[in-house]
Amino acid sequence: MPRRHVVITAHNGVHARPVAELVRLVQAHPHAVTLRTSSGAVVDLSSVLALMDLALAPGDAVVLETAESAGADAVLGTLAAVLDPRG
Helix, strand or coil: CCEEEEECCCCCCCCHHHHHHHHHHHHCCCCCEEEEECCCCEEECCCHHHHHHCCCCCCCEEEEEECCCCCHHHHHHHHHHHHCCCC
């Protein structure tokens, strides 16, 4: 499975705007995308509430993962750019 390790640098962490952007991107992708935190929590990125409940902040490390597909690397790269715009 394709995966991307990301350290969050988004200003103020993952709040409403980045969450909305992440969910929009995932809903356009044909396969589920998950986010795993360093503590082991795993959420489906199509769920606004699940993602908001994580209260991710700058400096938090996460892993994005999706099924192998033609667009997998592109969607993971785009999602990573939302979480780490400085990357």
